[in-house]
Amino acid sequence: MSSTKVSRRNFIVKTGFISASVTLFPSLIPVKSFGISPSFNQKIFVSTNFVNGGGKVTIQDEELNIIRISAHDEGEGGWSKIWWHFMVAGINLKDEIILELELGAGANNQLFFSYDQKNWGLTNAGEIKSIDDKDFIVVKHIIRGEKTWFSYDLPYTPEHINAILAEKVKTYPDIKTLDFCKTKKGRQVSAFLLKNTGPDSDFKYGIWLQARAHAFESGSSWVLHELMCWLMSNGTEAKALRSISQIFILPIVDVDSVVEGRTGKNQKPHDHNRGWDKESSFWPEMTESKLQLAQWAKNGKMDLFIDFHGPGNSSHPYFIVPLAKDLSSAKQRQNRLNFFQSLDARPINEMNKLTQSMTQFYFSERVEIKGKENAVKWVNENTTDNVVSLTLEVNMGTPLSTQSGYRAEAIALGEAISKYFINKHHQK
Numbered sequence: 001m002s003s004t005k006v007s008r009r010n011f012i013v014k015t016g017f018i019s020a021s022v023t024l025f026p027s028l029i030p031v032k033s034f035g036i037s038p039s040f041n042q043k044i045f046v047s048t049n050f051v052n053g054g055g056k057v058t059i060q061d062e063e064l065n066i067i068r069i070s071a072h073d074e075g076e077g078g079w080s081k082i083w084w085h086f087m088v089a090g091i092n093l094k095d096e097i098i099l100e101l102e103l104g105a106g107a108n109n110q111l112f113f114s115y116d117q118k119n120w121g122l123t124n125a126g127e128i129k130s131i132d133d134k135d136f137i138v139v140k141h142i143i144r145g146e147k148t149w150f151s152y153d154l155p156y157t158p159e160h161i162n163a164i165l166a167e168k169v170k171t172y173p174d175i176k177t178l179d180f181c182k183t184k185k186g187r188q189v190s191a192f193l194l195k196n197t198g199p200d201s202d203f204k205y206g207i208w209l210q211a212r213a214h215a216f217e218s219g220s221s222w223v224l225h226e227l228m229c230w231l232m233s234n235g236t237e238a239k240a241l242r243s244i245s246q247i248f249i250l251p252i253v254d255v256d257s258v259v260e261g262r263t264g265k266n267q268k269p270h271d272h273n274r275g276w277d278k279e280s281s282f283w284p285e286m287t288e289s290k291l292q293l294a295q296w297a298k299n300g301k302m303d304l305f306i307d308f309h310g311p312g313n314s315s316h317p318y319f320i321v322p323l324a325k326d327l328s329s330a331k332q333r334q335n336r337l338n339f340f341q342s343l344d345a346r347p348i349n350e351m352n353k354l355t356q357s358m359t360q361f362y363f364s365e366r367v368e369i370k371g372k373e374n375a376v377k378w379v380n381e382n383t384t385d386n387v388v389s390l391t392l393e394v395n396m397g398t399p400l401s402t403q404s405g406y407r408a409e410a411i412a413l414g415e416a417i418s419k420y421f422i423n424k425h426h427q428k
């Protein structure tokens, strides 16, 4: 038994139940078949056979309701082995289930659970135990539903986009749902364009927001989802920002991995946040993004790019950015500084990592590593000399990372973006 292997997300906070009001849809509930069908004598059964279900789930002991979970692996373990999401049924109400989650990168000691795929909560904190020479987080949970879903984090799938965002925009004449592209496997990638075409329009700026280049980072989609809801609202700051800018929103970049319940990160030949330097992109999503970003830049309307990631560092949302000296121009440096000031974002350090919030933003400057050419670097080097291009690590998997927590994070960010452009802190 070791405590040194506990991830950076291992909290000492013992919350019994954190309610996260999340709207999901009956269509996500598997109605036909389960991945593992119950045999005649089998008391309990488990399934990953639904949208976003994933990982390896085995029943270890039917009498004691012990289930073992190993995250889906893109092949290299570590940060390529994170995502899991499954359903369990056949356990008597008020009986205890024991979950043995293989300890790995990003593993939590509290697990997300739901009895209806609508409301999600966090289990009690588990303990790290060594079983059969392997380390596991062992979580005990009292079952209070006929079916229970457990997940690495709050799930967010294309069904959220279709059932909530796409429905909502139908009443907004200035917001279009875009069939952005088709994935390698032929799935639809949906995006949105907010563009004021009314008489009060004074379109000067281009803002590009995308999430989920890494499929396991569901919290990044939640923050962008909530930011889009805020941007569509009637608040003064949201309206003012809409009147001067064109805003593109892509809530899920890697749809295939999300639907298939895979981790996504470090997949072969490279994931969606690598290989941006290659002349011909491996991923259709990347080809389309580069084409459109180049077009926006050509029109002089590429001003802010944010690539939403996670899981963060269990303390605050923060940006991972290149060193200021590595940016392409003095304008980029000045604009980035001005943007961080609008957001009151501060440099991250060991002291502020000890505290936690969803609304105080930090930033971490990093030396760029060859062979890890990502979206942010490509945008810095290939769009405009004034662009502010940022990777945001949203704060996933913490007791604060509920839908309302993600909403608070999104609103703080939206207000700062508005302030930055409205108050003319952005140099063209």
Ligand SMILES: [Zn+2]
Binding pocket: 213, 214, 217, 273, 309, 310
């Ligand atoms: Zn990521």
